Amino acid sequence: MVAACTCQRDKRNFEPYPMHGFANPARFLRLAKWLTPLLLVSGMVVTLAALAWGYTTAPPDRLMGDSVKILFIHLPVAWLGMGGWTAIAIASLVELVWRHPLASIAARAAAVPGAVFAFLCLATGSIWGRPTWGTWWVWDGRLTSMLVLLFLYLGYIALSSALAREGSSSRIAAIFGLVGAINVPIINRSVVWWNSLHQPPSITMGKSMIDPVYLYPVLVSLLGFSLLFGAVVLMRMRTILADMQAEARLRRKAMQAAEGV
């Protein structure tokens, strides 16, 4: 028994980490260096092409008229607003369980673009709501839960950057990221559980209530915005890593200078 325990302890130190293939920032940075411009350029091209396609070819909706075209922006940013927090939650889980060093950086990097998308979702929805529903804002389940998501993002950004500034454990932010994930299924189900002014989902598993003339540009636009999201996350991860390296170097220099005197 005793032998087994020591063996276990020894093994822990030399355990091969399959999840840690990209733990070494050098390897990640090599990958990110060519992936970032690739995602950025393809994201810009695909997004612009999808929007140009949608805005020039889509006919007016039978009830909403031309204002239906805001769908090409509203739906992708709404999905990515929720997708951003899903990414934070997955990265937080990886950090807490596998202690992967890049996970907290990835979560921090996803928070700002996620918050921007959540804000854009609320803004475009509000602009769309005025001519169609007859109001800029209502406190129904969908709109309120989406606003809560924006506030969660702002709280997460403030918390994680404060922890990073003070050098405290990023696990506190990871727990917040996991707890906040409960809001994502609530946003998704809000229009099903509760009577809301927002319509029920148009796209469910393998089924769409959106006519193909609107659906295909929306899906291409979603792909384009997703590529842009990936590019921004990689850019921010590289920035955070560079910041950490610069700070470590400064600290080392300061220590050397102190020893030299």
Added chain:
Amino acid sequence: MTGGIKPKHQRLVLLTIALVALIGAGLLAAWALRNQADYFYLPSEIEAQAPEPGRGMRLGGMVEIGSIRTMEDGVTIRFVVGDGEASVPVSFTGIAPSLFVEGSGVVAEGTMGADGIFVASNLLAKHDENYVPRELEHMTTDQVRAQIEATLE
């Protein structure tokens, strides 16, 4: 001999249990809110439990086909909101949103009158989950498919 669980797996199990409990609690709370968090009441809910007259509330449902009538003063409209089971007559004075048409969804803010007519102070049009171009509106699904196939050829 296995010699206990790896700490990594222990963390995974503990976190999974915590997450399941958290999501369960959250969904339970959301489920419990289902009546309070409703943005509006359906006509059948109003029929089942009549609201006290004069209390502010919202009524939502479909504008029944052929029910919109304009009163003599030209700005007041009367229509019937139904949900397939029950219906409530509504009176509204003002400018209705452009999506407010017969057979479409509506949310009316106002009070229930003692005479059983809902007096709306504000109308919100509710869009459904269908996005259809004007040209395809009166076609059946088969006609639409034929039209799309014709354009693809």
